[in-house]
Amino acid sequence: MIKFLLKGLIRDKSRSRLPFLVVTIGVALTVLVHAYIVGFMGDIIEINARFSTGHMKVMTRAYEQEMNQVPNDLALTETDSLLSLLSKQFPSAEWSPRIRFGGLIDVPDENGETRSQGPAMGLGIDLINPGSAEAKRLNLEKSAVRGKLPSEYGEILLSENFSLKLGVNPGDKVTLISSTMDGSMAFYNFIVSGTVAFGLESLDRGMIIADISDIRTALNMEDAAGEITGFFKNGFYDNDEAIAEADRFNATFSDNSDDFSPLMVSLSSQGSLGTYVNMVELWTLMISSIFIFAMSLVLWNAGILGGLRRYGEVGIRLAIGEEKGHVYRTMIYESLMIGFAGSVAGTLFGLFFAYLIQKYGINISGMMQGSAIMLPTDIRAKIQPVDFYIGFIPGLFSTVIGTMLAGIGIYKRQTAKLFKELEA
Amino acid sequence: MFVFNHYNKNMENSHVIKVEKLVKRFPIGKGEFTALNGIDLQFSRGEFAGLVGPSGSGKTTLLNIVGSLDTPTEGEAFVLDHAVSRLSAKESAWLRRKELGFIFQSYNLLAVHTVFENVEFPLLLLDYTAAERKKMVMDALEWVGITDKAKSKPPQLSGGECQRVAIARAMVKKPSLVLADEPTANLDAANSHNILKTMENLNRDLKTTFLFATHDDKVISYLKRKIYLIDGKVDKDEKIINQ
Ligand SMILES: Nc1ncnc2c1ncn2[C@@H]1O[C@H](COP(=O)(O)OP(=O)(O)OP(=O)(O)O)[C@@H](O)[C@H]1O
Ligand SMILES: [Mg+2]
Numbered sequence: 001m002i003k004f005l006l007k008g009l010i011r012d013k014s015r016s017r018l019p020f021l022v023v024t025i026g027v028a029l030t031v032l033v034h035a036y037i038v039g040f041m042g043d044i045i046e047i048n049a050r051f052s053t054g055h056m057k058v059m060t061r062a063y064e065q066e067m068n069q070v071p072n073d074l075a076l077t078e079t080d081s082l083l084s085l086l087s088k089q090f091p092s093a094e095w096s097p098r099i100r101f102g103g104l105i106d107v108p109d110e111n112g113e114t115r116s117q118g119p120a121m122g123l124g125i126d127l128i129n130p131g132s133a134e135a136k137r138l139n140l141e142k143s144a145v146r147g148k149l150p151s152e153y154g155e156i157l158l159s160e161n162f163s164l165k166l167g168v169n170p171g172d173k174v175t176l177i178s179s180t181m182d183g184s185m186a187f188y189n190f191i192v193s194g195t196v197a198f199g200l201e202s203l204d205r206g207m208i209i210a211d212i213s214d215i216r217t218a219l220n221m222e223d224a225a226g227e228i229t230g231f232f233k234n235g236f237y238d239n240d241e242a243i244a245e246a247d248r249f250n251a252t253f254s255d256n257s258d259d260f261s262p263l264m265v266s267l268s269s270q271g272s273l274g275t276y277v278n279m280v281e282l283w284t285l286m287i288s289s290i291f292i293f294a295m296s297l298v299l300w301n302a303g304i305l306g307g308l309r310r311y312g313e314v315g316i317r318l319a320i321g322e323e324k325g326h327v328y329r330t331m332i333y334e335s336l337m338i339g340f341a342g343s344v345a346g347t348l349f350g351l352f353f354a355y356l357i358q359k360y361g362i363n364i365s366g367m368m369q370g371s372a373i374m375l376p377t378d379i380r381a382k383i384q385p386v387d388f389y390i391g392f393i394p395g396l397f398s399t400v401i402g403t404m405l406a407g408i409g410i411y412k413r414q415t416a417k418l419f420k421e422l423e424a
Numbered sequence: 425m426f427v428f429n430h431y432n433k434n435m436e437n438s439h440v441i442k443v444e445k446l447v448k449r450f451p452i453g454k455g456e457f458t459a460l461n462g463i464d465l466q467f468s469r470g471e472f473a474g475l476v477g478p479s480g481s482g483k484t485t486l487l488n489i490v491g492s493l494d495t496p497t498e499g500e501a502f503v504l505d506h507a508v509s510r511l512s513a514k515e516s517a518w519l520r521r522k523e524l525g526f527i528f529q530s531y532n533l534l535a536v537h538t539v540f541e542n543v544e545f546p547l548l549l550l551d552y553t554a555a556e557r558k559k560m561v562m563d564a565l566e567w568v569g570i571t572d573k574a575k576s577k578p579p580q581l582s583g584g585e586c587q588r589v590a591i592a593r594a595m596v597k598k599p600s601l602v603l604a605d606e607p608t609a610n611l612d613a614a615n616s617h618n619i620l621k622t623m624e625n626l627n628r629d630l631k632t633t634f635l636f637a638t639h640d641d642k643v644i645s646y647l648k649r650k651i652y653l654i655d656g657k658v659d660k661d662e663k664i665i666n667q
Contacts, residue, residue: 001548004541011536316532319493320546320593321521323514415516416494419484419605422528 001330009334014309019302019335020342023399026295027346027391028353032381033287034390035354039382041280045237045273050137051123051203053270054229055093055237056246058086062259063226067270070100072181072219072226076262079225085253086228090245093232096134097225099124099215103178103186105158105208107166116166120208122176124215128153137231140196140209146170147194153214156190159207160197170194176208180220188218230264239277242266288393295398296405303335303406312422314410319418328407335403336396343395350391357381440601440633441467441490445499448485448656459485461656462499467635469600472627474636476644477653483637484605486653490635491524491603492516504600521549525594525632527604531586533578533593539565540574543592550597564596568622584615588622595626605637613642620646 009016049055059067063074076082079097086095101122109115126132127140127150135141140149145160147170156176158168168174170192178186190210197204216222230245232238249264268274307314317327358381448460459482467473475483488494489501492508493516501508504523511519520526525546533542543564547557565571568588578586587607594602604623608616624646627634636643644650652660 004537004545004548007541008534008536015536312532313534316534317545318517319491319520319526320549321517321519321524322549323517415513416488418493419488419491419528422532423484423530423605 002333005330005334006337009337015306015334016338019299019306019338019399020345022298022302023295023339023342023395024346024349026291026298026398027343027395028349029346030288030291030394031347031350031387031391032353032357033291034284035350035381035383035387036357036379037283037287038280038384039354039358039380041276041283042382043380045267045276045280047200048273049231049237049267050139051198051200053267053273054227055232055267056230056242056264057267057270058082058095058228058230058249058262058264059226060260061254061256061263064263064265070102070226072099072101072221072224073183074260075099075181075221075224075226076228077224077260079223079228082262083228086230090230090249092241092245093230094133095228095230096126096132097212097228099212099219099221099224099226101178101215101219101226103176105162105166106175106177107168108173108175116168118162118166118206120162120176120206121203122178122208122210122215124210124212127209127211128213133231138209139198143196143198145195145197147192150193150209150211153211154190155193155210156214157209158192158195159204160195161204162206162208163192163195168192176218178219180218181224182220184220186218186220188214190214237267239266239268242268288390292394292398295394296401299398299402300405301402303402304409307406307409314413315418315422318410318413318415319422324410324413328410331403331407331410332400335399339396339399340392342399343392346395347388347391351383351387354381354383354387358383439466439502440469440471440504441465441635442502443486443490443499444501446486446489446496446501447498448482448489448494449497459656460489460496463656463658465651465658465661467633469633470627470631471649472624472634472647473649473651474638474643474647475653476638476647476650477659478639481653482656483653485656487603487605487635487637490601491526492519521546522597523600525597525599525602527587527590527594527602527607529606529609531578531583531590531610533586533589535578538575538577539570539581539589542578542589543596546593546597560596561592564592567595567626568592582615583610584612584618587611587615587619591619591622591626595630595632598630599632601633601635603635603637606640607636608638608640608643616640616642 060074060076063071083095083097103120103122105118105120106114107116125134127135135149150157156174172192174190174192176188176190180186216224243266246264246266254263255261268277314327318324361380443463443465446460446463447458449456449458463486475486477483489496489508490503492503492511495509503519506519540561543561544557547560552560562571565574568591570585570588570592573581573585581589608619611619620643623634626632636647638644648664650662651658
């Protein structure tokens with residue numbers, strides 16, 4: 001009987017090929033879209049983490065309150081001891097101090113007069129120390145456009161756009177005008193070592209990056225830092241763990257009556273990123289459900305059409321004495337086979353295209369002009385283990401559900417009408 | 425298998441078909457239409473009989489009930505001593521699978537399957553081994569003289585050949601009763617006679633009971649018993665004794 005059904009299935013192209021194609025396409029789309037969303041959302045999270053939030057971040061309670069204004073007067077002090085404490089007691093992550101600051105970059109001419117000037121968003125990081133992962137984390141090497149990364153104190157990196165706007169080249173002298181931790185004017189001279197382009201609209205506008213010790217000197221922030229960022233050593237953000245680590249830290253080291261006591265916050269509790277983290281999960285679920293639902297409808301229709309085509313066959317099988325339940329079950333088995341084959345093929349196709357997008361990316365910078373949040377200009381898919389089986393949900397379920405719905409017609413069929421119907 | 429608790433054990437001189445005071449009404453709009461109006465008939469093993477009558481006289485309706493595809497409104501039809509009105513859907517499927525063969529006007533072969541597979545299909549629903557099936561199918565194809573087309577598919581066959589395959593499919597399990605509704609309606613005269621001779625031979629050799637529904641004179645000329653139906657009633661019941 002199974003052999004008989006298989007033969008019918010394989011030989012009858014519209015019984016096998018059409019539904020197979022529909023399932024394959026649907027499954028491939030599901031896998032692709034899923035990998036794409038995870039990749040896109042993951043990229044958003046990771047980019048924001050690297051440039052801004054960390055996987056976790058330690059600040060003073062007061063700094064955390066006004067984080068957007070980078071209030072360096074509220075910065076952490078005695079950061080060396082805090083850092084060694086973090087490395088010892090929170091070893092799942094790597095901890096680095098950062099100072100964020102605003103200011104002006106002033107470009108002098110030969111006479112020391114201002115040639116050009118522009119507002120800058122500054123980041124002081126552990127850059128020159130060869131043991132630091134910060135340069136790699138910010139992808140500085142690969143983002144370099146002209147010149148080189150700072151290798152000595154007193155050197156600074158400018159974003160390529162910013163340097164073009166100011167008309168400066170590597171080797172030129174610039175002056176940072178900012179304010180110190182205690183509120184007086186700060187002037188500090190740098191040599192431009194090179195330029196970088198991150199492909200991130202919000203960073204490329206006016207980013208400057210220098211070693212944190214220069215910034216500490218410039219802003220009078222010895223042994224202080226606005227924030228200490230932590231990144232999980234395995235490279236992936238884990239929301240549950242980040243929250244757990246933050247809770248563990250705050251329980252011991254944070255005092256909510258002291259504005260200057262340190263506070264650890266997870267990526268998801270900073271700004272709108274928490275919403276993103278939840279959205280990734282929700283979107284994944286929604287997309288899968290929508291695909292399952294839409295494909296069920298398509299396959300239901302395909303099933304009804306197929307059922308109509310097979311009206312005669314079902315009729316003759318019932319007349320010959322096959323039980324309705326048996327006919328129905330064989331239809332389900334057939335759909336299981338189609339669903340399985342289509343899911344396998346669709347998963348392979350989906351993974352293949354997802355891999356291409358993962359590798360080469362899709363450039364969307366044109367759509368991202370002037371965007372305030374940090375969005376990647378290249379969308380990359382991210383294939384995850386779940387992508388190897390997520391397509392089977394719509395592929396198998398929808399096929400079977402579609403067939404089950406369509407197959408109800410078999411039970412409605414009145415044997416009394418068979419003779420008349422088979423005469424036609 | 426099934427326990428037929430309504431098996432008519434008390435029937436003396438058991439018949440392949442026994443129809444008693446059979447009435448079939450169909451609901452039409454608000455009223456009813458009486459398609460069969462008190463039919464009493466009995467068929468013994470090995471008969472080659474036909475329901476004859478004008479269109480709308482109730483031939484197919486009666487065949488349907490005898491084939492356990494439909495149930496009577498009143499009265500009863502016993503098929504191999506099973507009361508049709510009391511069979512469950514499963515039981516009537518079992519009866520058809522085991523004891524009945526059907527031949528239709530429009531062959532109704534499965535187009536994607538070979539002749540062999542079409543004929544084998546009824547055996548797949550019964551418990552035969554592959555070897556048994558093969559032998560039975562080849563025998564059946566030989567009865568209808570179409571062994572050379574075993575590997576062909578129905579679309580490659582002529583109408584006459586298709587109907588031979590359909591006969592082989594109905595006969596392969598050696599059923600007690602074969603029901604044929606207008607089996608020659610789509611065939612030319614030569615093919616019709618061929619088919620009818622084939623069935624006549626099978627009836628003689630295997631003692632299978634044949635019941636036709638027809639208004640084709642060619643078929644009627646082969647019948648050994650002609651039951652004339654008019655307006656759902658038996659008008660005449662002619663048996664040809666001397667052949
Ligand atoms: N399901 C049904 N519902 C309503 N009326 C029906 C139904 N089936 C049959 N009839 C009616 O019962 C009558 C007998 O029908 P039946 O099909 O048995 O005729 P028949 O003798 O086989 O005719 P034909 O030679 O044209 O095939 C017809 O008038 C038909 O319209
Ligand atoms: Mg009829």
